Amino acid sequence: MDSRLREHLTFLIEVDRLKTVLRASPLAAADRRENDAEHSWHLALMVMTLAEYADEPIDVGHTIKLVVVHDLIEIYAGDTPIYDTALAESQQEREEAAADRLFGILPDDAGAALRALWDEFEARKTPEARFAKAVDRLQPLLLNWMARGGTWRTPGVTAADVRARKAVIGDGSARLWEAALQLIDEGERRGWARS
Amino acid sequence: MDSRLREHLTFLIEVDRLKTVLRASPLAAADRRENDAEHSWHLALMVMTLAEYADEPIDVGHTIKLVVVHDLIEIYAGDTPIYDTALAESQQEREEAAADRLFGILPDDAGAALRALWDEFEARKTPEARFAKAVDRLQPLLLNWMARGGTWRTPGVTAADVRARKAVIGDGSARLWEAALQLIDEGERRGWARS
Numbered sequence: 001m002d003s004r005l006r007e008h009l010t011f012l013i014e015v016d017r018l019k020t021v022l023r024a025s026p027l028a029a030a031d032r033r034e035n036d037a038e039h040s041w042h043l044a045l046m047v048m049t050l051a052e053y054a055d056e057p058i059d060v061g062h063t064i065k066l067v068v069v070h071d072l073i074e075i076y077a078g079d080t081p082i083y084d085t086a087l088a089e090s091q092q093e094r095e096e097a098a099a100d101r102l103f104g105i106l107p108d109d110a111g112a113a114l115r116a117l118w119d120e121f122e123a124r125k126t127p128e129a130r131f132a133k134a135v136d137r138l139q140p141l142l143l144n145w146m147a148r149g150g151t152w153r154t155p156g157v158t159a160a161d162v163r164a165r166k167a168v169i170g171d172g173s174a175r176l177w178e179a180a181l182q183l184i185d186e187g188e189r190r191g192w193a194r195s
Numbered sequence: 196m197d198s199r200l201r202e203h204l205t206f207l208i209e210v211d212r213l214k215t216v217l218r219a220s221p222l223a224a225a226d227r228r229e230n231d232a233e234h235s236w237h238l239a240l241m242v243m244t245l246a247e248y249a250d251e252p253i254d255v256g257h258t259i260k261l262v263v264v265h266d267l268i269e270i271y272a273g274d275t276p277i278y279d280t281a282l283a284e285s286q287q288e289r290e291e292a293a294a295d296r297l298f299g300i301l302p303d304d305a306g307a308a309l310r311a312l313w314d315e316f317e318a319r320k321t322p323e324a325r326f327a328k329a330v331d332r333l334q335p336l337l338l339n340w341m342a343r344g345g346t347w348r349t350p351g352v353t354a355a356d357v358r359a360r361k362a363v364i365g366d367g368s369a370r371l372w373e374a375a376l377q378l379i380d381e382g383e384r385r386g387w388a389r390s
Contacts, residue, residue, distance in 0.1 A: 009337065037232070143211070
């Protein structure tokens, strides 16, 4: 086996670790927390299913690539829960270092290609990145809805906080943001998120 | 929320169940079996990383779509382990019925689009489907390698059986099949697969 293919396979075995990075969100289908690999797969299917609601035309295949790689760096940087403001302060630095380490396993050109996708997702300057981010925020909202609150019940978090953190959905899709707001409003009425 | 979007979201919540469908393969990064959602994500990243080894030119975005949907029907049909010949007999019938049920949750056009991807994957008549299938067979081989045998140790299974079930990798990529054979041969020498 040549060294290039060996580097590819070494990387593909290392990323198995994404299946062990737990998120705060509860699954809808089982009584446990979701992991990053499952989450990333769910986003890929959401992009395919919901692309028609994107405000701008998007390349669906490219958008799927963005969501497939978007959480990889959490293998080393860990998950930063959306309502954890203390962890958020160090997030960018931790994630940049993790990206250098992880993508460095690959041959240079292949590592640069994945790194470019991660950078694009983070920058949100393309229609694809904006829609990918919208779906990334919508997915746990659906899980929280099914769990009658889920992480909305985090101590100190209010429905207004949820709306503020989820507003980025509107940068990718007005229709999906409208639907998300309906769910948050109804969740607040039912007492699943504090007023 | 209009009924079309409601059907889309209902489907996207139903598919959360894929995260509860366990495969026979052990993870490399943790002491538990893999689930279908994690597996599907891993394949998506493998398609992106290994596309250069495809024997025929492939549309990477389209190939990723194939692997994202390829196991969805197991939500109702269950996983059919590759070395379980009894279950394999009823596999096609169970999976067709599951596809009708699952894709029927979606609006007709959306359900037909996902069904077409699943049919394409199963038929293996396009370069994208052949490469997707190759990666689907290569991924658990890497996990079994890391587990010093994994499902290769299934009672009654020999290294020759493993080679026979994995040969389909060669329909998508001669290079990856050559690498897979090296791993199986070495696994047999080490006693991880029976001679």
